[in-house]
Amino acid sequence: MATTDRSCITLLTDFGLTDAYVGVMKGVIVGIAPGTTLIDLSHLVPPQDIATAAWLLHTSHPYFPPGTIHLCVVDPGVGSARLPIAVSTPRAFFVAPDNGVLSYILASEPIVAAVALSNPAYHLPQQSTTFHGRDIFAPAAAHLAAGVPLAELGEPLEPARLERLPLYGPELQANGLRAHVLHIDHFGNLITDVGPDRAAELLTGVTPTVTINNVTITRRYRYYAEAPEDGTPFLVADSSGHVAIAVRNGNAAALLGVKRGAPLAISYGTH
Amino acid sequence: MATTDRSCITLLTDFGLTDAYVGVMKGVIVGIAPGTTLIDLSHLVPPQDIATAAWLLHTSHPYFPPGTIHLCVVDPGVGSARLPIAVSTPRAFFVAPDNGVLSYILASEPIVAAVALSNPAYHLPQQSTTFHGRDIFAPAAAHLAAGVPLAELGEPLEPARLERLPLYGPELQANGLRAHVLHIDHFGNLITDVGPDRAAELLTGVTPTVTINNVTITRRYRYYAEAPEDGTPFLVADSSGHVAIAVRNGNAAALLGVKRGAPLAISYGTH
Amino acid sequence: MATTDRSCITLLTDFGLTDAYVGVMKGVIVGIAPGTTLIDLSHLVPPQDIATAAWLLHTSHPYFPPGTIHLCVVDPGVGSARLPIAVSTPRAFFVAPDNGVLSYILASEPIVAAVALSNPAYHLPQQSTTFHGRDIFAPAAAHLAAGVPLAELGEPLEPARLERLPLYGPELQANGLRAHVLHIDHFGNLITDVGPDRAAELLTGVTPTVTINNVTITRRYRYYAEAPEDGTPFLVADSSGHVAIAVRNGNAAALLGVKRGAPLAISYGTH
Numbered sequence: 001m002a003t004t005d006r007s008c009i010t011l012l013t014d015f016g017l018t019d020a021y022v023g024v025m026k027g028v029i030v031g032i033a034p035g036t037t038l039i040d041l042s043h044l045v046p047p048q049d050i051a052t053a054a055w056l057l058h059t060s061h062p063y064f065p066p067g068t069i070h071l072c073v074v075d076p077g078v079g080s081a082r083l084p085i086a087v088s089t090p091r092a093f094f095v096a097p098d099n100g101v102l103s104y105i106l107a108s109e110p111i112v113a114a115v116a117l118s119n120p121a122y123h124l125p126q127q128s129t130t131f132h133g134r135d136i137f138a139p140a141a142a143h144l145a146a147g148v149p150l151a152e153l154g155e156p157l158e159p160a161r162l163e164r165l166p167l168y169g170p171e172l173q174a175n176g177l178r179a180h181v182l183h184i185d186h187f188g189n190l191i192t193d194v195g196p197d198r199a200a201e202l203l204t205g206v207t208p209t210v211t212i213n214n215v216t217i218t219r220r221y222r223y224y225a226e227a228p229e230d231g232t233p234f235l236v237a238d239s240s241g242h243v244a245i246a247v248r249n250g251n252a253a254a255l256l257g258v259k260r261g262a263p264l265a266i267s268y269g270t271h
Numbered sequence: 272m273a274t275t276d277r278s279c280i281t282l283l284t285d286f287g288l289t290d291a292y293v294g295v296m297k298g299v300i301v302g303i304a305p306g307t308t309l310i311d312l313s314h315l316v317p318p319q320d321i322a323t324a325a326w327l328l329h330t331s332h333p334y335f336p337p338g339t340i341h342l343c344v345v346d347p348g349v350g351s352a353r354l355p356i357a358v359s360t361p362r363a364f365f366v367a368p369d370n371g372v373l374s375y376i377l378a379s380e381p382i383v384a385a386v387a388l389s390n391p392a393y394h395l396p397q398q399s400t401t402f403h404g405r406d407i408f409a410p411a412a413a414h415l416a417a418g419v420p421l422a423e424l425g426e427p428l429e430p431a432r433l434e435r436l437p438l439y440g441p442e443l444q445a446n447g448l449r450a451h452v453l454h455i456d457h458f459g460n461l462i463t464d465v466g467p468d469r470a471a472e473l474l475t476g477v478t479p480t481v482t483i484n485n486v487t488i489t490r491r492y493r494y495y496a497e498a499p500e501d502g503t504p505f506l507v508a509d510s511s512g513h514v515a516i517a518v519r520n521g522n523a524a525a526l527l528g529v530k531r532g533a534p535l536a537i538s539y540g541t542h
Numbered sequence: 543m544a545t546t547d548r549s550c551i552t553l554l555t556d557f558g559l560t561d562a563y564v565g566v567m568k569g570v571i572v573g574i575a576p577g578t579t580l581i582d583l584s585h586l587v588p589p590q591d592i593a594t595a596a597w598l599l600h601t602s603h604p605y606f607p608p609g610t611i612h613l614c615v616v617d618p619g620v621g622s623a624r625l626p627i628a629v630s631t632p633r634a635f636f637v638a639p640d641n642g643v644l645s646y647i648l649a650s651e652p653i654v655a656a657v658a659l660s661n662p663a664y665h666l667p668q669q670s671t672t673f674h675g676r677d678i679f680a681p682a683a684a685h686l687a688a689g690v691p692l693a694e695l696g697e698p699l700e701p702a703r704l705e706r707l708p709l710y711g712p713e714l715q716a717n718g719l720r721a722h723v724l725h726i727d728h729f730g731n732l733i734t735d736v737g738p739d740r741a742a743e744l745l746t747g748v749t750p751t752v753t754i755n756n757v758t759i760t761r762r763y764r765y766y767a768e769a770p771e772d773g774t775p776f777l778v779a780d781s782s783g784h785v786a787i788a789v790r791n792g793n794a795a796a797l798l799g800v801k802r803g804a805p806l807a808i809s810y811g812t813h
Contacts, residue, residue: 005305007305008298008301008305010294010298012291015728016727016728016729017288017559017584017585017586017728018584018586018587018727018728019584019598019727019728020554020583020584020598020599020601020602021727021728021781022582023552023581023582023583023584023602024601024602024605026581027550027552027581027602027605027606027607027610028605030550030579030581030606030607031605031606031607034547034549034550034579034607035579037301037305037306038581039294039297039298039301039309040293040294041291041294042288042289042290042291042294043288044288044289045289047728047729047791047793048791056290056291057291059291059295060291060294060295060298063295063298063299063302063405064298064301064302065298065301065302065305068298076766076767076790076791077766077767078765078766078767079764079765079766079767079768080765080767080768082767128779128780128781128783129764129765129778129779130765130766130778130779130780130781130786131781134605134781185287185289185290185292186286186287186288186289186290186292186318187287187318222350222400223349223350223351223400223401224347224348224349224350224401225347225348225349225350225351225353226350226351236400236401237399237400237401238399238401239292239399239401239402239405241399244401248347249318249319249347251318276576278576279569279572279576281565281569283562288559308572308576308577310565310568310569310572310580311564311565312562312565313559313560313561313562313565314559315559315560316560327561327562328562330562330566331562331565331566331569334566334569334570334573334676335569335572335573336569336572336573336576339569456558456560456561456563457557457558457559457560457561457563457589458558458589493621493671494620494621494622494671494672495618495619495620495621495672496618496619496620496621496622496624497621497622507671507672508670508671508672509670509672510563510670510672510673510676512670515672519618520589520590520618522589
């Protein structure tokens, strides 16, 4: 992608918004690559929650222009043997620790190249053991934005050997599916691991019965306001194309007392 | 405003900061209009709270340069018959659902033109039913920033027929005014619907007696630090020119146990 | 620094993220200095907490490019006699109220010049008494970004007379040090006032005994993941070079029940 525009860097961390950690990473970036467009994905990933970061990256990266550099620092292993890496796909770059945060990217995108960020010429001169976001990851992203070839950043890595989390997915059962809550969003919508390939069946075919935390859901709507009332949970297609459970003008997670990872039983034709 | 600079887009949503929804809208924008300056107004509007978003937009838009495009997505009706719209004034553009979020703008600014965002050429190619911020509103704002004329975005609408919320305002009473808390800010300041036209009277004329949630307030100061002590609520002119109730180094909303919409009785000469 | 690039402004406030106050300041800035890079340090400084803002500014400013303008508005004295000021160092500009928020800068950087922001030509035409961030500080930062010389902004001030907070620092005791928690970060890490000059001794010399809130800490690690277990607090070098107390995958502040300012006793060779 040497000739692609690389003017945009996204940032995704668990650094929170009370400290200046994110601002410091941006300061490092604009010092190396002035004029770069910096876009926050989120900095409120729960501390050390690699799986949530992986999901957010998965569902957002397709909406960025080609050449975008995605900088993801959820890094409980900072300072340990886990490698800082950069990966390129035909459309984008990903700079992150090799801890599974790129699991969905590795599973769904062709990987052009992967490197360890081992070349000290592209680190900050002084390095801490507790903030590689500032000292290693932000400089790498910025140097990519400034046009440095990926291969310059360090030793090549075999993409097949990069860390992958076990990804949730629905399991076939006698009478339907056993699925899971992949993500709970700001509105309390429960986004399940029933993805675009199976969502149409659930949302437009024979009405299924969905049971979650002992509550049975049999309604489904095309959009939130189609629900005739507040307070009754229903199925809807989330903006990621996954099946979600929502409540009109309310918070389904709070109503149902459900957390990330909770199982759902989906059955067909039995209610 | 065809020749005006349109390099700035503001964003105001209830999407929160834990997800990447706002980042995704920005990705869509920079894909269409690279180099646009993106400024967040707030993404912590309470979910579905159109009135709060309307107030924030009202009090902030005058401080942006001419040609700014204000993108406001608080949209509980996403996917329903409510129209996505764009409106131009002599100074700015507003892109939002037609659900009342532009009520103050429609009430206080000359409307040059209004359109429904009905032209699919300016939508994302794939559209969800649950995230028009990404699929319709962000692309519209970005195309405006890129110089597309407003009229290209869709069918013209009659400004007089756009949705308006009932706006709070003080009511004249026998011995004074009945007013309301319009907004509670981050500091816990209670901003009332007694606006600039009446604020001078309250803040510099004969001292009024203000009663709110059974607490009587008779002090007023020009600025917070003029209050001689913490813990005693007083009247002050908010930065919007409205009368506010504040506490020095404290949170008036918490102290007074008051929520948005709470009534105040304002009387003159009776204490 | 007349010839230095001044294209970056950082923002640090206690304005929170629920209102549009920060967005309004940015609107004012881009109206005066379009194209400026705007980087948030934090807007979740606890209301009126000047010391926390001072610490965040201290630990982040070195990572920004030369010529950066740091705009810090934690300003409980807004409207009072406290002066709005701008200060230049060989590397940067600082625009803030004269209330101690620049204490670390004044203590550690050579001050080239300081002025009161007294020249009304560089204020907004209309001024409130409650939001100088918008009316005075943001315009000053923007005019600096646009190339206005510091001396134009107002009357010169004697740097030695600017407000300084008493800064925490460890006190020598018979058998060691009495230190303090300077800052608690988003992860719950306790950052102490034992700075880089003494950190090496604590972290690599004879193991000290640290007591905080009746808990004794004798472990120290180079990075979080080096700790063999969750739940046991240990010493580590924070990214600022200060000694910190942390818990692997946990929140040390919550575990230890400690707040900012809490004392630590550090002793050598007695456990």
